[in-house]
Amino acid sequence: MRRKIESPTEVQRWFRKQAAELDPAGLGSLTLRHNPCVREHCAACLSGEKHPSHVLYGRTQGRRFCIYVPDELVPEVRRCLDNGLALQELMYQTVIRFTKALKHKRTQRVQKVSHEQNRQPSS
Numbered sequence: 087m088r089r090k091i092e093s094p095t096e097v098q099r100w101f102r103k104q105a106a107e108l109d110p111a112g113l114g115s116l117t118l119r120h121n122p123c124v125r126e127h128c129a130a131c132l133s134g135e136k137h138p139s140h141v142l143y144g145r146t147q148g149r150r151f152c153i154y155v156p157d158e159l160v161p162e163v164r165r166c167l168d169n170g171l172a173l174q175e176l177m178y179q180t181v182i183r184f185t186k187a188l189k190h191k192r193t194q195r196v197q198k199v200s201h202e203q204n205r206q207p208s209s
């Protein structure tokens with residue numbers, strides 16, 4: 087099925103509608119770490135299991151960040167990251183559709199100008 091030719095404004099409207107459903111959107115990596123503690127003779131540390139905790143890390147403005155995430159907040163943070171990946175995909179789709187729409191609009195403009203020039207021959 088061929089999609090109909092969109093205008094740049096239609097692409098903007100489509101993007102806004104899709105992006106609104108991906109709120110909030112974030113980027114980063116959420117990982118489970120197993121860190122040792124400072125207690126002596128800790129059963130968890132001695133067993134090698136240590137102390138699992140979630141950490142969110144990534145980069146912003148050229149600097150690394152690393153944030154501890156309490157277990158009960160993990161689902162919400164993960165949803166934010168899922169939205170971020172979906173938004174990234176949406177942005178790729180958007181730039182393709184938007185560029186195609188701009189090119190189509192430009193072609194129409196060029197055709198319109200040449201049509202007008204044909205109707206009004208220079209004296």
Ligand SMILES: [Zn+2]
Pocket residue numbers: 122123124125128129130131132136137
């Ligand atoms: Zn321990």
